[in-house]
Amino acid sequence: MTELGLPKQILACLFDLDGVITRTAVVHAAAWKRTFDDFLRERDGDGFRPFDDADYADYVDGLPRADGVRSFLASRGVELPDGTPDDPPDRATVHGLGNRKNDLLLDMIRTDGVEAYDGTLRYIEAVRAHGLRTAVVSSSANCRDVLRSVGAEALFDVRIDGVVAAERGLPGKPRPDTFLAAAKDLGVEPSEAAVFEDALAGMDAGRSGHFGYVVGVDRVGQSAALRAHGADIVVQDLDELGERA
Numbered sequence: 001m002t003e004l005g006l007p008k009q010i011l012a013c014l015f016d017l018d019g020v021i022t023r024t025a026v027v028h029a030a031a032w033k034r035t036f037d038d039f040l041r042e043r044d045g046d047g048f049r050p051f052d053d054a055d056y057a058d059y060v061d062g063l064p065r066a067d068g069v070r071s072f073l074a075s076r077g078v079e080l081p082d083g084t085p086d087d088p089p090d091r092a093t094v095h096g097l098g099n100r101k102n103d104l105l106l107d108m109i110r111t112d113g114v115e116a117y118d119g120t121l122r123y124i125e126a127v128r129a130h131g132l133r134t135a136v137v138s139s140s141a142n143c144r145d146v147l148r149s150v151g152a153e154a155l156f157d158v159r160i161d162g163v164v165a166a167e168r169g170l171p172g173k174p175r176p177d178t179f180l181a182a183a184k185d186l187g188v189e190p191s192e193a194a195v196f197e198d199a200l201a202g203m204d205a206g207r208s209g210h211f212g213y214v215v216g217v218d219r220v221g222q223s224a225a226l227r228a229h230g231a232d233i234v235v236q237d238l239d240e241l242g243e244r245a
Contacts, residue, residue: 004127005233005241010212011192013127014182015120016062017138017161019198020217022146023115029056031105035097036072043078057222062199064139064162064172065098106142109149116150123238124155133157135182137195139165139172158185174201176209183211196238203229215241
């Protein structure tokens, strides 16, 4: 292992955004909860079963927005028409619900701002100082704006986010395609790249893509689940990787 806590063959690092670089996973979860609880209350009345943390981890976290809507609704036996990506947020379609969630998320970010994990930023700076290349890989269509808001856009050689994935027709996590695209854009083989993820879907993507090292970042006490989904190592903060080297 190197002093970065990575296998010696690793030449590039691929970082998820929400929950790894920025403290936005909790904001996403809150926006999803409001969206789904409002929808379920309208559909089932006050006796509806609320969206909870387990639902977020199992059905939504790390997935592209529309896939998250479909996944959670399917878990409750609900099926909606897809609609179109420009559906208004009050329309009862997959894209309408997804747009309702995104509007809520942006309101929360504008009101409360975004914070970065300092340990992650220090680690990325160390990675780059050692000559490794870096990419951010996120299902979020707001990735670039979030990175700019915390002054971190320049820390990445490549950005594969929800916008880029849509332009290239890349399926989202748990499929490995977005991570594979980042590795290709950086000019490395998957076996030469490390994936850094906090979501179970991201773990699945890292493992199925046969990446050289998969780092699970445990922000919410799901270490065992991250390992079960393919993490080679689990840390609470990326600062720990250097300490373990």
